[in-house]
Amino acid sequence: MMSQSPGSAGQSSRVEALLARMTLEEKQAQLVGFWVDQGDEVVAPMSGEKQSSTRYEDASEHGIGHLTRVYGTRPVDPVERAEWLWAEQRRLKDQTRLGIPAIVHEECLTGLAGWKAATFPTPLAWGAAFDPDLVEEVGRAVGSSMRSLGIHQGLAPVLDVIRDPRWGRVDECIAEDPLVVGRVGTAYVRGLQSEGVHATLKHFIGYSASRAGRNHAPVSAGLREIEDVLLPPFEMAIHEGGARSVMNSYVDIDGVPVTADARYLTGILRDRWGFDGVVVSDYFAVDFLRSMHRVAADSADAARLALTAGIDVELPSPDAYVTLAGQVRDGRLPLEILDRAVGRVLAQKEELGLLDADFDTPPTAIDLDPAEHRALARRLAEESIVLLSNDGTLPLAPSTTARIALIGPNADSAEALMGCYSFVNHVLAHHPGTPAGIALPTVVEAVRDEFRHAEITSAIGCDVEGDDRSGIPAAVDAATDADLAIVVVGDRAGLFGRGTVGEGNDVEDLELPGLQRELVEAVVATGTPVILIAMTGRPYVLDWALPARATAAGTMTGLGAVNSADAADAAGSPTASSGRLPVAVLQTFFPGEEGGPALARMLSGRVTPSGRLPVSLPRSAGAQPYSYLHPVLGGLTDVTSADSTPVRPFGFGLSYTTFARADLTAPAAVGHGETFRATVRVRNTGDVAATDVVQLYAHDEVASVTRPVAQLVDFRRVALAPGSEETVEFDVPVDRLAFPGLDGVKRV
Missing domain, CATH: 2.60.40.10 (Immunoglobulins)
Structure with a gap:
């Protein structure tokens, strides 16, 4: 059956001509992706349960819209994989009737999520750096690697504004302030797209505002929270960054799943803002209308709801959208709705140069982690480290560091440097024994290199999770025999229960996981000076490790303290258990492949701290959700005994100067x-x-x-x-x- 409906306004004559030639099956094929390499690994929500039963050969008979994570699903050699990809694109061009190649998309939240590719700091560290120009450089570097491998679209940046640190995906976010999120996220879009790779803004809209910080949970945001906080970063990235793709949010807002809500996907995104790019579904989101939200009776119902609302492409593989051609035939779906989405996908492929692409010679050699990328990763890591307290011990003088004990579960762990969507934590966790393919110096290794005059010992003390105390005595002995103890605690990123933070790893409290606080207090009690480094994917309650700060109810005093960069924070109340505090506390948010050297250089004084908190340091889980963007009655007042004042406010950070x-x-x-x-x-x-x-x-x-x-x-x-x-x-x-x-x- 040949369709004859005209192309939508603004399309090129070439796209209109293609639309006029296409069968319904060929149109349907352009609106789905295919996850060629998907296996048993759980690298996306419910992916283990939602593997497509369609054979790739059958799914691509009439062409295909997207190829899903060709490089980012398994540890495949980039050059060998590029050879396969070039051959597959030639096949689509030469052996399908219309000869339309596929868009290749990959995750790129902390760099290209592929084997042997550079891993940059997590987006929460971008926010801590407050440096959009540097983030744009990082985006450009990531885009150059992706384009060299034939990748056209990156599933980043995340523009969800942090609303509750209990949410597992906080490390993927940039900040709790919409201006910082918008400025920094837009910079990444510019950098990525300057290399010819389309950025995908996610997750539109409201994902981070879920009740109690639970993944996929309902959202009850009102008009002003949506307009003042949640929407502005997306609007900025579209109007000022020219973003070419948007991905929907999994949640429902006031009972309506965003995947099926034309008010956002069409009314705001296209009619109000004029967005003319492509909207892709988050993985399996269309089917979730049936299986989780239960607003669709079957897959056909879900497909019709999503496409009509404005979801152009179903990712990662054919599921609900395989019903579209049949629904047009039987009259359940208007042809113009189908053509609207197909026209957008064809226009994107034309813009990317795919309709004229030549796939003769794939790359024969490629370095995805060159020296210039590592230099960018180190600069961003250095700028993102936040000094929370310091009694003058930092920077370290050589005379005081003859013997250093490196203690804690994150001190000698490469995985601890990286976020949930890094290739190492996202994919290699399913392939034990496979090397990372890039250099990942740990804090212990970096401190050994930076302080070569010192005698360095190390002890784990305890794991990130669990209740095994057997290692704490050895850690205490190591600290007792040292002039200085550096204790590195925090998170281990993973997915859906594998780890302490990351997608699906939401928490009920904000205490450091496991026995880590007990470890710190035991080491502090030795009397040896302690520097505490929190390497995390979310802010934790650290009031027990930090000097107390004076605040005034209902005022801007907390933010005023930021502006004074007050060194008086070094003095304060001691911990209850030991009578002592760490001499300095550093906060770093998954600083990436060069995070170890960045921290070591900061300890020695070769780098001076300039990071600022992109999210308030919480007083307790019970004070959540909290945002510095609160009205008078949203903070501490004399009409309530509950104190939500953060231990350190948004924007806070000390330096080695004043x-x-x-x-x-x-x-x-x-x-x-x-x-x-x-x-x-x-x-x-x-x-x-x-x-x-x-x-x-x-x-x-x-x-x-x-x-x-x-x-x-x-x-x-x-x-x-x-x-x-x-x-x-x-x-x-x-x-x-x-x-x-x-x-x-x-x-x-």
Whole structure:
């Protein structure tokens, strides 16, 4: 059966001509992917249960829309796999009637998720760096590797704004502030797409706002949370970054699954924002309308709901969308709905050059982890490390470090450096014994290299999880015999119960997993100075390891402390158990392949801390969900005995120097649609060259609806020599202060 419906507005004549020639089966084939390599490994939600029963040869008889994770499902040699891929693309071009090659997509959240490819810090570390320019460079590097392997689309960045740190996927997110998420995420989009690889924004929308931080759980977000917090990063990445693809969220919002909600996938995304790219389903999300949300009676029902709402492509393999041709024939699905999606996919393939692609010669040699990528990974890791407290011990003087004990489950672990969607933790975990294929120096190895004069000993103490205390006495002995103990604790990323953080690894409390707090306190009790390094995928409750901070109810005092970069944080109350505190605490969020050397260089002082918390350091799990973007009554007040004040606020971070800020200026009035300029004079008042992250906040004193006590409207990294100063200028579009009024219309 040949379809005769016209192409949609804005399509090229070539796409319209292709549409006019296509059979219903050929159209249907363009709207599905195929996971050629999918085996028994659980590398996606419910993938073990949802393997397609369709043979690839049958699924691709009329062409295919996507090839799923050709490089990222198993440890395959990149050159050998490229040879297979080039041959397969030639087959699709030469042996199918229309000769349309497939889009190849891969995960690229921390770099290309393929064997032997560079692994960069996790996105939460991007947020901690507050450096969009550097993240754009990383995106460009990742895109260059992907394009050289014939990959066209990357399933990143994640633009979900953190709403509850109990959620397992926090390490995939950038920050709890929509401006930071938008700026940093948009930078990654620009970098990736500058190399000809389409970025995919995910997860649109509301995924991170699920109840109690549970994966896939319902969302009860209101208009203002959606408009003020959840939508802006996506809008920025589309309007300013030109993102070409979007992936849906698994959740339902107020009872309507996003996968079937045209209000978001069409009304906001396309009609309001003008997005003209392609929407792909998160893996198995279309079938979840039937199996999990139960708003569809069968696969055909699910396919019709999703396609009509605006899901153009079903990933990862044919499932529900194999019913589309039949539904058009029997009248259940209008042909124009099918053609709308097919036209978008063909336009994407035309934009990617696939309709004219030549697949003669695959690469015969490729380095996916070159020196320049490792240098970028180290720079981003260094900029992302947050100094939470310091009594002056850091940076370490050689005279005080003749004997160093490296203690803790993450001190000598390469896996601990990387997030859930790194190839090592996401895929190689299913292939024990297979080497990582890249150098992954641990903290122990990096400290040995950095402090070559010192005698280094190491002890695990305890595992990340579990209740085995048998290793703690050896750790205590190692600390007792040392001049300094460095204790490295935190998470192990994995999926669905394999690990302590990552997709499906949601938690009920925010204490360090297992016996790690007990280990730290036992080592601190020896009296040996202790530096605590938290290497995690989410923020944990660390009040027991940090000096107390004074705050005032209902004020901006917490954020004001950020702006003072106050060294007085070194003094405070001791831990209850030992009467002592660690002499310094560093927070790092899965810093990637160069995370070990980055930490070692910071300990020695070759690098000065400049990271800032991208998410508030929580007081307790019971205070969640919490965001610094709260109104007066969302914080500590005298009408409640419950204190949600974070132990350290969003944007906090110390340095090896101090900064003074003065002479803030801003105009008294600004017109609608205009940009206002604010300036502040920043001075490095110490004797160490360092970078300050200057943050500009605004507050609406009297509004028609309740507004946050503080809202970040701009930020800037400023490098300053000792004693030098700079006047920092912020040019802020007044639209950043817009919000939905009583009538629901967003305006300033």
